[in-house]
Amino acid sequence: MRVVIAPDSFKGTASAVDVAAAVAAGWHDERPDDDLVLVPMADGGEGTMDAFAAAVPATERVPVTVTAPDGRPVETSWLRLPDGRAVVELAATSGIGLLDEPRPDTADTTGFGEAVVAALDAGVTGLLLGIGGSASTDGGVGALRALGLRLTLGEGDEAGGAHAADASTGGALLDSVTAVDRMTLRPLPPLGVTVLSDVTSPLLGPEGAATVFGPQKGVTPDRVAVHEARLAQWAALFPEVDPTTPGAGAAGGAGFGLLAWGARLGSGATAVAEALGLAETVATAHLVVTGEGRYDGQTAAGKTPAVVTALAAAARVPVGLVAGAVEADLDGFAIAASLTVIATQITGEPDDALRDPLRFARIAGARLALRAQSAPICEQPRSKET
Incomplete structure (x- = not known):
């Protein structure tokens, strides 16, 4: 056989x-x-870079230091493909496996965004972003700030960049955001950005990020509604992005954040299967x-x-x-x-x-x-x- x-x-x-x-x-x-x-x-989660590295000859792992979901520096890498594109894995940069204990309110996707910026700075022509294995329910705010998104907080103060000083991070930061400015966001690379998602959940509702995936990240039942409200408030700041898009709820809403950047969502497992x-x-x-x-x-x-x-x-x-x-x-x-x-x-x-x-x-x-x-x-x- x-x-x-x-x-x-x-x-x-x-x-x-x-x-x-x-x-x-x-x-x-x-x-x-x-x-x-x-x-x-x-399927877009942990092991996505390994699968591409095994399937595609002449790939190169590029080391990078990023901010872990709990704020520590972590040594990781992204993968350069021979066609000029890059594979960046959220699990390796902002994944739940990088935490000693869950941080449901403050864990964020900053490190993931930093790795994406590193790949862009290296001149990659396109991005394949595996977003499974997230530690946070931050709607992708950490990644977007690393990519240059500016936020206006409740008191009218601006918070720009991944390391701007503010009282909170992760999902908790969404409580204070009242406006966003995308003019300073990094432009998409020439071949665009494809998000490799392992789920098709919307951002909000009974099948959404907070309800379905929040408990995996330490959200207790009595706090699910809080995280749902945060994500709804965040989504309202991007009226042109449909929060019901399949995959918008992936990775604690990071799928939605990447849609707001201009990425397109795809099946992680399908993309890996094609590469193999x-x-x-x-x-x-x-x-x-x-x-x-x-x-x-x-x-x-x-x-x-x-x-x-x-x-x-x-x-x-x-x-x-x-x-x-x-x-x-x-x-x-x-x-x-x-x-x-x-x-x-x-x-x-x-x-x-x-x-x-x-x-x-x-x-x-x-x-x-x-x-x-x-x-x-x-x-x-x-x-x-x-």
Whole structure:
């Protein structure tokens, strides 16, 4: 069998590269003669730069020091592509993984904006911005200030630039903003700016940034309405930008902020899949295995398993899923007779996958191989015509 293994990272616990290798090792434990093709994926969150670096020859990681979501300096990088564009990853610059503890009111996207400015200063011709994994619900105000946006605060004082002195940062800053001046914003690069988003949520409402993603960033239930009101006030300052745009609520509203800059929103997983040539690879497989740390109701909104499954469906290739936890309907993931293997099935304890994700990913890979062996999918290599 030819098996394509294309998971996303297990957020906060294991990279996509390591998960793919662990699943492959488990599969080979049971079926050592099968042809395994590892295609680590990403959807705009952590690992996006790694996926592009693996897929595109002659990329260059450019080091940069930026401001972390808690105000500390952090050493990170952006990725220069050989066509002159750059990939900047919010998770690596303003991500929740950079915090020791959540800062729901003051964490911001300043570092992300600083990395974008560094890439622009280096003369890049276009930007691919992965915005998954955010630590903040700041509507992108930190990134926009780094890009030159000037704010007028409640007392009429102007606050310009990423490091201007003011009493608050992040979402809390939005309480004081009464007007914005975009005349000093950095211009877009010649090839424009594409935002790689892993969700399609709007900025506001029951499916929006504060309600759905705020709790992931430390927003307690009694404070969701406060963050919602802040984002609504922020959106009102940009009347030409539609807050219902799918993806505007991504990364705590950073998607909306980037729309206000003039960026366009796209599917992160789709862009990475195109860079990897995944559709062509899938078309030659007997089976595709994908996965993520938590398969839930947000997965269908453009996350890696949904994109990989769509490519497999188009090629009429069955799909298996490896996940640390499953909280949504599993229709569509099948080997022959609706087979799905979940890493946590071994003990029934969801925390086990968090404590030792690669061990359980390997076990899941072995179990997938055993099921495939008992219900063979195809004995001959596939091609694009079969």
